[in-house]
Amino acid sequence: MMKKHWNEIQPIDHYSVKTNGIVHEYDKKVITLLYQPLIGAACYSLYMTLFTEVEENKLWSGESTHYHLMNFLSLNLQSIYEARLKLEGIGLLKTFQKTEDDKRIFIYELQRPLSPDEFFYDGMLNVYLYRKIGKSHFTRLKHFFTDSKINQGQFSEITRSFQDVYTSTSEQNVDFLHHEANIASKTDEKSQYIYQAKGKGVELDDVNFDFSLLLSGLSESMVPRKAFTNKVKETVLKLSYLYGIDPIQMKNVILSSLTADDSIDIEVLRKSARDWYQLQTGDVLPELTPHLSTKGNEKEKNEPLTKEGELIEYLESTSPKDVLSDISNGGKPSKADMQAVEEVLMTQKLSIGVMNVLIQYVLLKTDMKLTKGYMEKIASHWKRKKVTTAKEAMELAKKEHKQYLEWAQGKDGKQPSGSRRKPIRTEKLPDWFTEEDKSSKVKPSKDQSNLNFEEEKRKLEEELKNFRK
The missing domain is CATH 1.10.10 (Arc Repressor Mutant, subunit A)
Incomplete structure (x- = not known):
């Protein structure tokens, strides 16, 4: 990951x-x-x-x-x-x-x-492509980007030079015109001419390859230092990365590619590296895969997420549009709902996870209506509290539940009702913030609290199953 x-x-x-x-x-x-x-x-x-x-x-x-x-x-x-x-x-x-x-x-x-010729002669990208699509399709692509070559050696060039075709007439104010033309051609600090750049391809650094160790194993008499041109160094880095050749092993690969004039033949260098790799692994070519990240992520990969962790990851990595769609059993969110979400997201500058928690909370507390004013009020509070993650938003929503409930009642102008009308649809919503309105003010006992916790845990697990479906 x-x-x-x-x-x-x-x-x-x-x-x-x-x-x-x-x-x-x-x-x-x-x-x-x-x-x-x-x-x-x-x-x-x-x-x-x-x-x-x-x-x-x-x-x-x-x-x-x-x-x-x-x-x-x-x-x-x-x-x-x-x-x-x-x-x-x-x-x-x-x-x-x-x-x-x-x-x-x-x-x-x-x-x-x-360019196609640079790609096919890259020495690394072309190998990955060959491994990915196979010989037949690779050959077809090569033919697509090539054309027949004409032997121009049988022809003599008869192109006329500039001086043969054009002449420059003398003007009295030629110095003034020359100066004016040069001034007019210059751009100001806020503009530039449109240009055509050349593709650079993959840029590898030498952080993971010790050139000093390689050179220490190759004396000046064996390989002159001038043989290590920029092109040679770039090729060595690519071959090291592509085939996993360390500096000590690379020494023998370089020695086998030396020419009679003590230079390094890049094509022979590539062939020597390929031969070394095939001796180590057989004929299987290396494959291009995304680099695995840090140890912390490896730990995440090895240790399964808790149910709450799965929910938080879902909220942090899913777009608000998809969250609204999941809540409505796959239905398309209305234009008004999406505009409300967009405005709150942009004006309050909430993170994606925090916005998703806000959507779920507001929908549950306003009878499945995405009330923009109520959203803005809670979003503003979370912004002042510097809430940046879904977990922080969930915890604050639980903590400030009574305050948010008063805001909702104040907006509607109604008193709390013990028999709130249930929504017609059966939307899937996680129960991390579910608090049933109690007509009784009696504080629950410790045993009752434990029962409530287990019930909430059971609901959360059930909802996560629904999300994964």
Whole structure:
């Protein structure tokens, strides 16, 4: 499981999209046919959606919120966050962030993909793609991105030069015109010319590969230091990551790729690394998989979540739209309900988990009506209390239940009624906040409290089963 998004991104956070140069239709074909099998449909949809937000022949989009992305892609924030990380890792996206006046703003800079020849000669991405789609489809894709080659050696070039075709006439004010043209060509500090950038592909760092250890095992007489060009170092990093070759093992791979003039042949280097890997593992090629996260997440993975933990994870990772739909047994939320949720979410800047707890609480306490004024009042209170997680919201809702009940009664202008009308529909709602109105003021005994706790626990477990269905 990847790192949770809760502290990294929220629906109310704003973003703008920038393209690192013009992205052409041909680049889209490369992303669709070569990158999509590696990154998956969610990443592909996110990239294309962000790209579409930038107008044609422009570099920047307008500003939007991540809530817009959640609705547009029909994905929860955790899925969008994970898709973003995968795009960053494979070199298709760079992310920048700043915070001003408690407002978090992101810039998503889309990167051009590698050209087809760069991809197929990458030495890492092409191997992962071959492993993913197989030889037959890989060969078909190679033919799609290649064309016949004409032998131009049999032809003589007869192209005329600029001076052969054009002449420059003399003007009296040529110096003045030259100066004026140069001044007029300059851009101001707030603008730039639209440009076409080159795809950089996957950028690997050398944090997990010790070059000093590798070089210490290779004396200057064996391999000159000048042989380690930037291209060679980049290839060594890729091969180390791809095949799991450590610096000591890499020494023999490099020695087998030396040429007569003491340089390193990159193609031979790749073949030597591939031969080493096949000796270790057979003919099974390595597969591209998302990187497993920190020890804390490994602990989460090994230890099953409690029932309450499952509910909290559901509330933290599900969009408000889907929560409303689950409550209505799969029914589509009304436009008025979604507008109310959207306005409260944006004005109070609540996290996704807190908003979902608020939706469930308000629906239960207002006879399944999503009352906007009541929502805003509780949301404002939670914001002042600095509530940021679903668990904190649940605990505060229980603690302040009587106060919130008075707010609801004050809005309706009615006295508490022991026989409140039940909703017609049978919505699925967790019972973490259920408190039946008591006509009697008698304080329950300790034994009765224990019985109530067990009953609430049983209801919660039953509701979680319903949620998982």
